[in-house]
Amino acid sequence: METSAPLDIVIVGGGTAGWMVGTALVSGLRPHQARVRLVESDEIATVGVGEATIPAMRDYNRFVGIDEVEMMRETNGTFKLGIEFLDWGFKGSSYHHPFGVHGAGIGGAGFHHHWNRARLAGHDLDIEQFSYAIAAARADRFEFPNPDPDKIDSTYSYAYHFDASLYARYLRKVAEGRGLKRTEGKVVDVTRDPLSGDVASITLASGEVVKGDFFVDCTGFRGLLIGQTLDSPFEEWTDWLPCDRAWAVPCARADRFTPFTRSTAREAGWQWRIPLQHRTGNGYVYSSRYISDDEAAATLMANLDGEALAEPRQVRFKAGRRTASWTRNVMAAGLASGFLEPLESTSIYLIQVAVMNLLKLFPGKRVEPALVEEFNRRVDMEYDRVRDFLILHYHANTRTDGELWKHCREMEIPESLKHKLELFRHRGVAPNYHDGLFALPSWISVLLGQGVLPGGYDRLVDNVPLAQALAEMERQRSAITRRMPAMPTHADFVARHCAIS
Numbered sequence: 001m002e003t004s005a006p007l008d009i010v011i012v013g014g015g016t017a018g019w020m021v022g023t024a025l026v027s028g029l030r031p032h033q034a035r036v037r038l039v040e041s042d043e044i045a046t047v048g049v050g051e052a053t054i055p056a057m058r059d060y061n062r063f064v065g066i067d068e069v070e071m072m073r074e075t076n077g078t079f080k081l082g083i084e085f086l087d088w089g090f091k092g093s094s095y096h097h098p099f100g101v102h103g104a105g106i107g108g109a110g111f112h113h114h115w116n117r118a119r120l121a122g123h124d125l126d127i128e129q130f131s132y133a134i135a136a137a138r139a140d141r142f143e144f145p146n147p148d149p150d151k152i153d154s155t156y157s158y159a160y161h162f163d164a165s166l167y168a169r170y171l172r173k174v175a176e177g178r179g180l181k182r183t184e185g186k187v188v189d190v191t192r193d194p195l196s197g198d199v200a201s202i203t204l205a206s207g208e209v210v211k212g213d214f215f216v217d218c219t220g221f222r223g224l225l226i227g228q229t230l231d232s233p234f235e236e237w238t239d240w241l242p243c244d245r246a247w248a249v250p251c252a253r254a255d256r257f258t259p260f261t262r263s264t265a266r267e268a269g270w271q272w273r274i275p276l277q278h279r280t281g282n283g284y285v286y287s288s289r290y291i292s293d294d295e296a297a298a299t300l301m302a303n304l305d306g307e308a309l310a311e312p313r314q315v316r317f318k319a320g321r322r323t324a325s326w327t328r329n330v331m332a333a334g335l336a337s338g339f340l341e342p343l344e345s346t347s348i349y350l351i352q353v354a355v356m357n358l359l360k361l362f363p364g365k366r367v368e369p370a371l372v373e374e375f376n377r378r379v380d381m382e383y384d385r386v387r388d389f390l391i392l393h394y395h396a397n398t399r400t401d402g403e404l405w406k407h408c409r410e411m412e413i414p415e416s417l418k419h420k421l422e423l424f425r426h427r428g429v430a431p432n433y434h435d436g437l438f439a440l441p442s443w444i445s446v447l448l449g450q451g452v453l454p455g456g457y458d459r460l461v462d463n464v465p466l467a468q469a470l471a472e473m474e475r476q477r478s479a480i481t482r483r484m485p486a487m488p489t490h491a492d493f494v495a496r497h498c499a500i501s
């Protein structure tokens with residue numbers, strides 16, 4: 001039977017994961033439901049990278065009641081309309097993954113099906129010209145989407161680039177203000193209940209013993225509770241996603257203040273470029289199987305956008321996830337639960353998934369196994385879908401340089417991704433998940449951007465004569481072009497709306 005005493009929750013770790021989990025828990029639960037405590041060590045640094053997000057982040061901020069302008073100022077934030085991918089399909093190619101649609105459906109069939117019929121009939125139309133988000137991104141413009149769904153400038157969404165360490169610091173202020181108790185201290189021992197095997201307490205270097213009913217492991221790659229204590233296995237995905245290291249370097253603010261992240265494929269991985277208000281983040285994610293650390297660092301330093309403000313810093317990682325992110329009375333979030341490279345900026349999102357599902361499936365003093373099973377099913381599904389989406393970027397390439405690209409092109413891919421590719425090649429059918437990542441426009445942009453072309457289209461397309469569809473497509477394209485000059489530049493919008501002082 002459930003007791004009505006509040007649950008004592010102990011979060012271990014104060015990186016982005018720890019503070020996102022802590023803030024959501026004290027925002028979603030009342031004091032009679034839970035007491036939340038967070039233990040973090042000043043001695044152990046956070047991973048200290050992570051600057052790009054996806055639109056779902058706004059749902060998290062809304063849930064915890066964060067003021068957007070204040071958050072942007074506190075984190076040196078900028079706006080993000082999507083990601084530009086350079087050289088991914090082949091050297092010289094480029095495409096955008098926008099946070100928005102490529103055109104509005106016509107006569108009951110999706111826009112990309114109409115576009116594909118036109119293409120198969122010999123019309124050479126650039127599908128990116130039908131995306132409002134891409135047009136704005138290319139022109140370095142930004143404003144909030146129009147709330148009127150009938151307007152062309154309502155057809156996109158946005159996310160943020162920000163300094164994730166400052167975001168964690170900002171959340172700390174919010175969470176402590178709402179009753180979260182923070183303790184500085186290094187965990188040196190973990191004690192398990194001899195009967196149940198659950199985690200009973202942690203011991204800090206000071207000698208203090210912190211007991212809890214439920215623990216959240218946010219200790220980063222260490223996985224102190226979930227891995228080192230409870231042995232939850234880590235399923236590796238390094239054959240599919242061989243990148244295992246990154247060099248990161250902050251640079252001075254670049255001349256071009258883009259409302260998008262840039263990802264440029266390189267011989268043994270890819271380079272990111274993320275504009276913040278005061279600097280531009282640059283980094284090279286690479287596979288140590290295909291390039292040495294020194295060569296990778298040299299490649300990054302030779303391709304910086306802006307003057308380097310520090311020496312490059314290396315981070316090592318392994319793609320994969322825990323097979324059970326929630327085990328016994330411990331839930332892991334952030335890097336303790338798994339890692340997928342930041343190609344689609346999904347790590348912070350996966351923290352959000354973990355904590356929002358914890359709130360939905362909130363346990364009592366005795367953890368109900370059915371809740372744990374359901375939590376792990378949901379988290380696994382999200383990881384698996386993001387994994388497939390990332391693998392697609394690597395697999396669908398015709399690059400002729402570098403063994404990494406050959407390996408990825410020829411490797412056996414997961415059955416789930418094989419199925420998605422077959423469907424798209426056959427008739428342009430792509431996933432349209434409504435309960436997580438990624439939705440149809442994202443799949444379409446990456447599939448087409450990487451050169452995966454459908455041989456057919458939705459039968460409903462034939463209900464609209466081709467000439468009529470072409471006229472409607474042209475109407476949509478010109479509405480975007482006409483609207484564009486009225487949009488403020490990203491630089492002006494940030495300066496007016498949320499500039500740091």
Ligand code: FAD
Nearest residue numbers: 013014015017046047050051052187220334335342347348
């Ligand atoms: P960490 O930041 O490592 O924090 C761990 C915490 O645990 C620290 O506070 C530490 O003090 C504490 N701790 C550890 N051991 C102990 C102990 N024994 N006692 C007490 N405390 C302890 N994500 C995105 O969404 N977008 C991006 O663009 C992005 N880019 C990335 C680029 C790279 C190269 C990498 C590697 C990651 C990137 N990420 C990105 C992921 C993102 O950085 C992480 O998901 C996020 O920072 C969460 O980290 P964390 O809080 O899980 O771990």
